[in-house]
Amino acid sequence: MNRQKTLFHNRRITPSSRKVYLPACFRSVHKTRTGKTMRISVISGSPKGEKSVTLQYVRFLEEAFPDHTFTVIHAGRDIRAIEHQEEAWNGLLAAVKDCDGVLWATPVYVMLVPAQLKRFIELVGERDVEGAFSGKYAACLTTSIRFFDHTAHAYLHGICDDLGMRYVGFCSAHLEDLRNEAFQEQLILFFTDFLEAIAERRPIQRVFPPLPAPSSPYAPVTPPAAVDTRGRRVVILHDTEPGSGLAAMVGGLAACYGDSVRVAHIRDAAMKGGCLGCCRCAFENTCVYDDGFLAFWEEYVAPADILVMAGTVRDRFLSAAWKQFFDRSFSNGHVPAFAGKQIAYLVEGPLGHLATLREVLDGLAAMEGANLAGIVTSESGETDAALHTLAERSVRLADRGYIAPPTFPAVAGHKIFRDEIWGGMRAIFKADDRYYRQHGLYDFPTRDYRQRIVTRATSLAMSIPAVRRDVVKNMPDYMIQPLEKAIESSRVLAKRKAER
Ligand SMILES: Cc1cc2nc3c(=O)[nH]c(=O)nc-3n(C[C@H](O)[C@H](O)[C@H](O)COP(=O)(O)O)c2cc1C
Structure with a gap:
């Protein structure tokens, strides 16, 4: 069967088809306590289909759990056919209805799932087929650089709750994690837990409450008062x-x-x-x-x-x-x-x-x-x-x-991008690299030589007992001391701003 061309495929791994090397220490880990063969529907969100990074993590699981079957629905790659071809739609619905558990396997795209998978989820609602998903156990596996991966997981969790599914949990992988043995072990444990939840019919509580019924559409009451845009576009x-x-x-x-x-x-x-x-x-x-x-x-x-x-x-x-x-x-x-x-x-x-x-x-x-x-x-x-x-x-x-000023997500996001781009992506993401250099965004603390000297000197000073005693005693004073100069200049700054 040509996998590139089929919309979804169902396969049982045979030893000869195994390509992923599993370290010996993992070979026994994958056995669940249940012994029952589980049919897992994998809803793949990546538009890259078989070449999806995320799907390689699914392949790894297939190798690790040869007693279970995996049917991949390429929602991301085949969204056009899914939307417009009845056969494609009916086929995937049958696969979902027939399975014991659904694994959403998707990359994070702009803080959520790719638009193609989003459209797939919309179709489930528009075509009123929530029943195919209802009662199924679900889990989610993402790859990303872990920038706003949590929002993608929360979104899918909410969707599962709305569909009446039993959401067991998520595994968030960095796109290169599969190379790491410690991660592989965690991935196997994650999936083992998922299979056991299904086998045990584990009770799962809904986390995201249902959304309220739509309110009546907005209709203007008072005519809008004009605002002078002062030349702003x-x-x-x-x-x-x-x-x-x-x-x-x-x-x-x-x-x-x-x-x-x-x-x-x-x-x-x-x-x-x-x-x-x-x-x-x-x-x-x-x-x-x-x-x-x-x-x-x-x-x-x-x-x-x-x-x-x-x-x-x-x-x-x-x-x-x-x-x-x-x-x-x-x-x-x-x-x-x-x-x-x-x-x-x-x-x-x-x-x-x-x-x-x-x-x-x-x-x-x-x-x-x-x-x-x-x-x-x-x-x-x-x-x-x-x-x-x-x-x-x-x-x-x-x-x-x-x-x-930025809060935690933007500060953390900047550091993730900075480290990822500098740490490897810049070999390919040339335009990013140029921008980061030109705008001083490679602002690693190690490059602040003045601060490093001050930190070293302060650290040395702390080894003198008398200095250390004084700092411990007057810590709050030392913390606000560097800010006093700014407070002194605040009136001048406010006046200057007001004059502009
Ligand atoms: C359009 C686009 C948007 C992305 N947005 C995010 C993001 O918001 N957060 C993140 O951590 N990674 C993001 N990524 C990186 C992908 O999540 C990552 O490369 C993933 O492993 C791709 O998986 P795939 O090969 O299965 O499609 C984005 C990649 C693309 C192409």
């Missing part, structure tokens, strides 16, 4: 359906900004498809697709001082179309694509119940070097006022050049 991107509550929100916000706003549907980017994960963009940040995405980006996103993105909640995220837009922006590499901009979102749907979605929206703005000016949802009864406040605030903050 404002862009609203959206994926509205005509006559929807989101369309009314976009219209309301656009009216606040008046004539200077540009409004565009992301459909107009004329994307031919989702990110292929090929990483050919790495050298020069140029995508292999020859479609309208880049021109759309250059026309709307790049010049905007204030960029508003408007979307409707579909399952537990925005639409797959928005996800595709985010994924395709990966061709910008790790260069902060929104640097210096004010970012805002309009969200139609129960955002207050979707902490993960909010975290991703916050994270997108922060990681891309922008300031989050605000998020307006359709949930509260004060949407008119919120839209006006957002318009006003975004202009004010743009005028003042305010970019909120």
Whole structure:
């Protein structure tokens, strides 16, 4: 059977087909206490199909657990056929219905799963086939550089809860972890636990509460008051359906900004498809697709001082179309694509119940070097006022050049990117490497020679008992001492700012 061409395949590993070398110490670990052969449906999210890095982790499991069968559904690679060919759809549904457990095996793409897998999940809801998944045990295996992997896991967990599945847990692998024996051992333990949960019919509690029923769509009550945009370039991107509550929100916000706003549907980017994960963009940040995405980006996103993105909640995220837009922006590499901009979102749907979605929206703005000016949802009864406040605030903050200092996700994210790019990716991700050099983003503490000398000298001084006693006694004073100079200069700075 040609595996590249089949939508999914089902195979029992025979000893002669084994390619992965399993260290002797693991050969006994894989035996579960149950002895029953389990049928596992693997829902693969990678558009790369058989060449997916994540799928190699599944192959490893197949080798390690030869008594169980694995059926791979290439949701990421075959999403077009799955959406448009009945045979493909029915075949995969039968595989899910027939299995004992579902393993979501997917790369993390822009803090979530790839748009193609997102679309697959939407189809399950749209076609009302939740019943095929309900009651199944589920687990999730991701590969990534562990940047916002937790949001991808939380999303899939929420989806499993919504589908009535029994979510056992996740394994988050760095894309190179499979080479590491200690990791291999953990992967086997993870999967053993999954199989045992199925065999024991282990009770699993729901973690993410069901989402509330959709509220009535937003309809404006008070006419929007205009805001002086003072020459700021404002862009609203959206994926509205005509006559929807989101369309009314976009219209309301656009009216606040008046004539200077540009409004565009992301459909107009004329994307031919989702990110292929090929990483050919790495050298020069140029995508292999020859479609309208880049021109759309250059026309709307790049010049905007204030960029508003408007979307409707579909399952537990925005639409797959928005996800595709985010994924395709990966061709910008790790260069902060929104640097210096004010970012805002309009969200139609129960955002207050979707902490993960909010975290991703916050994270997108922060990681891309922008300031989050605000998020307006359709949930509260004060949407008119919120839209006006957002318009006003975004202009004010743009005028003042305010970019909120980063919090943990952006600080941690920067360090992950910096270490990954410098530590190896720069051999291929040339454009990133150039940007990181030019903008001083390789800011390793080891390169701060002055600080290293001060630290060494202080450390030596601490070996003198009298000095150490004094520091211990007066620690709070020593901690605030270096800040006193800044406080002294604060009045001058505030005055200078006010005069500008
Ligand atoms: C479009 C795109 C977006 C990505 N976004 C993330 C991300 O948000 N976090 C992360 O840790 N890795 C991210 N990665 C890296 C992939 O998760 C990683 O390379 C993964 O191993 C690819 O698996 P696959 O070969 O199975 O598709 C991204 C890669 C691509 C191509």
